[in-house]
């Protein structure tokens with residue numbers, strides 16, 4: 115890159131401290147403080163009228179889907195409001211009255227903006243018109259939609275091969291937009307479709323597909339009412355999927371037990387004060403976790419194997435612990451698994467996982483007596499080198515207990531972004547689906563490419579190596595979401611063109627290719643009008659239910675286009691009128707687009723009708739106990755290895771985490787209320803005995819570094835916060851610590867970055 119082209123100077127959040135205050139972690143989640151904080155955010159960003167209008171319709175059957183996580187809505191929706199604190203924050207962020215327009219961009223160069231923290235960048239507001247950053251320029255300037263589409267088409271035409279383009283998707287996009295985008299990528303000739311699930315639940319998808327035949331979970335919301343035991347592993351629902359706490363509360367009220375497995379004791383798993391109930395406002399609320407197993411980072415397999423081994427001993431002694439009828443009829447590999455369990459040394463497993471054996475025995479007793487078991491998990495399991503095996507170890511336990519295909523039991527990977535699951539269902543994937551390609555040929559009359567494309571990690575490597583030259587992002591904040599921030603930023607800057615289809619300003623707009631476009635789009639909550647009539651689109655929740663979403667708020671600007679219209683505009687300009695796909699028509703007529711989706715996608719027949727009301731469930735073979743698509747036509751037990759990090763004396767395992775004021779890469783505020791950390795994000799949570807060993811006091815400043823393949827990566831100036839975390843483990847927020855995660859360190863098979871188990875060293879910095 116030439117020196118004139120060095121427009122971006124800062125790849126990561128500002129390293130300035132913001133004035134930390136520490137308190138004791140709370141002992142519960144939600145309650146009155148959650149209501150208060152939620153309202154403060156709503157009123158500050160949206161004002162009274164918009165807040166009332168928006169919140170009244172969010173997650174209601176005739177309203178719009180929350181732009182936050184993918185937790186499902188109950189059949190009966192509360193009139194008081196069917197949302198949580200983080201849902202309100204997500205809405206406030208999207209429907210903010212603050213705007214980023216041409217005047218803003220003429221005042222702030224991208225170098226200026228790059229100096230700001232992620233929080234400040236995000237708080238700038240909604241982008242109101244298309245903008246372009248021309249080669250060697252420092253300021254974005256306005257561009258018309260037509261010019262923007264022409265510019266993209268021109269760059270795409272100049273590529274030597276379709277694989278020189280990358281089409282990234284974030285989990286916010288609707289089914290309709292994602293379907294059209296995938297269709298365009300395939301018509302263009304590439305499967306280079308990385309998506310945000312590559313960075314989160316890809317390990318779940320791989321593990322579940324290999325063991326159960328479908329890369330999604332099997333439970334429905336009502337299963338929580340009937341579950342006898344719910345295991346929550348590597349997940350913090352109080353912050354990341356708060357309405358899940360209502361489901362856990364109901365499970366407890368019906369006599370169910372909850373086992374939580376996590377390196378940090380998260381208040382949201384301890385007690386829930388449901389803000390919609392009197393007991394939640396003025397009473398003690400509901401205690402949730404019955405057994406809290408504070409496992410060491412990345413030792414979930416050791417713990418799950420210890421549990422399975424102890425269950426096997428009970429099974430051998432007294433029988434009736436495993437569901438042998440289920441195992442015989444539906445599974446393959448039982449003998450191999452039990453032989454493997456027999457060979458494992460229980461003392462070693464207990465030592466590795468760091469959980470007191472008596473507590474493991476209590477959990478084993480509980481599991482031995484019950485068969486309706488749900489296992490929920492999130493990034494705490496998926497973002498490790500052995501992420502896929504972590505999930506397989508969960509599946510082993512469920513298979514041993516026959517806890518699949520019956521009410522109150524099953525797998526529950528909890529998705530973090532509102533339509534991340536739907537995007538994959540409608541065709542956003544980098545691998546080849548022969549079935550989908552065949553359907554595309556039949557419905558759209560073109561041959562889709564048969565070469566596997568690149569996922570997130572490999573798309574970054576391809577851009578860095580100059581093998582990919584155009585990057586288009588349908589939503590998201592790619593540079594802050596991906597691992598190895600500096601490498602990722604360099605990769606994007608090497609592109610000839612980067613295109614960000616966005617609602618709000620984010621750091622990725624400051625990490626630009628030689629030419630960069632920002633194409634502003636409508637948010638979830640905004641009215642999407644065509645000939646004066648509001649249109650709806652569809653999304654799929656974490657449990658495989660597809661339903662409608664219709665925005666009701668006035669758009670932030672008249673110049674915004676919907677995502678399908680932007681994709682259609684690019685495709686129509688690139689292909690012209692003679693292409694077999696009527697891009698222009700399809701991008702505007704969503705009913706017609708959905709009819710085409712019905713013809714192309716499995717389970718989407720009659721979607722226009724079926725998506726009404728609370729929607730419809732997509733087919734799920736695990737619910738039907740049909741494993742005929744697997745190699746042995748049966749669900750598969752797995753042999754999982756216990757991870758061995760072989761840490762040196764001065765090394766720690768670091769997991770990156772979210773704060774409570776954060777949703778993925780969006781920073782709503784600087785507080786992490788449940789953990790008692792206020793007004794600061796540059797912190798490292800550390801065990802007090804480790805602090806003593808390193809002669810560190812609370813709020814001392816340290817630098818962190820990782821060393822992989824002879825390369826040092828560093829982040830500087832973080833404040834030490836003493837915390838209840840296992841010895842030898844650290845936790846710190848992302849994206850601030852993403853630069854420590856090497857691009858080439860990812861989970862086997864799924865390629866999910868190892869964000870939850872990075873080996874790091876610490877060093878005391880100048881105070």
Ligand code: SF4
Pocket residue numbers: 173180181182183184185196197198199200201202204354355356357358
């Ligand atoms: S639980 Fe998730 S989907 Fe529901 S309101 Fe909260 S953030 Fe939105």
